[in-house]
């Protein structure tokens with residue numbers, strides 16, 4: 001494993017490594033305004049949500065690595081401590097990237113990048129009409145992380161209004177993750193798109209106290225077939241199935257067939273049982289997988 005001391009690296013090297021490693025990052029498309037009313041729009045992927053009560057988002061316009069100057073977004077926020085954080089979806093990504101061009105101060109990137117300005121209700125900067133979710137924010141604080149080229153500036157923005165396009169709402173009135181079509185930033189020029197076929201769910205462990213991987217019987221924990229993800233699923237159950245349940249399951253024709261076919265060959269039986277359990281786990285059937293795994297090899 002390569003181990004690097006950041007004190008031996010240049011800011012550009014660190015940026016290259018961390019941008020690839022700490023990814024994907026959501027994109028805050030921030031609109032701001034200066035005291036004269038000039039509007040600015042820029043994307044920032046050093047961004048996330050950090051609190052829901054109060055609702056706080058943080059993004060970081062860094063000092064330019066090239067000449068250590070300050071970005072217009074930060075200058076504007078210092079003059080007018082308000083912003084709108086517009087969420088970027090796939091349909092917007094090329095124009096959002098265009099808005100990151102270093103246009104001179106006073107140039108409105110809504111116009112340069114071809115986005116529509118929508119008046120905000122509470123704050124002065126306008127919203128991006130094309131964005132599926134727009135957050136009107138009041139900036140509570142700016143924390144400078146240094147004075148050198150590449151130093152970040154944490155903009156602590158309190159979300160006051162959340163505007164949501166009906167197009168991304170599900171029947172239950174909540175945001176449907178599958179409809180957001182998010183894009184996110186990775187290292188270099190790479191982005192990723194959250195499509196339906198790469199979305200998956202992981203059952204939250206907070207409501208139950210899972211037995212833990214350490215409580216999984218040794219032969220299962222050291223399986224040559226089951227992966228770390230599979231062990232995580234198995235360790236997330238509260239109880240193992242009762243003996244009667246396992247015995248009942250063993251009466252299913254396909255299980256009976258598997259047991260008959262591997263009679264007298266305990267190694268092969270274990271392998272076949274683990275393969276079958278893995279199939280169940282990969283389909284999300286954790287209880288079924290446990291019944292298969294706890295069958296006598």
Ligand SMILES: Cc1cc2nc3c(=O)[nH]c(=O)nc-3n(C[C@H](O)[C@H](O)[C@H](O)COP(=O)(O)O)c2cc1C
Pocket residue numbers: 027040041042043044045046047060061062063070071072073074096097099100101102103185
């Ligand atoms: C997707 C994307 C994400 C970016 N993220 C950041 C970031 O987190 N911090 C930053 O300082 N610059 C970031 N940039 C570069 C800024 O958008 C760029 O410097 C922009 O011109 C700043 O505009 P301004 O000077 O008008 O504020 C990003 C660019 C893109 C395309």
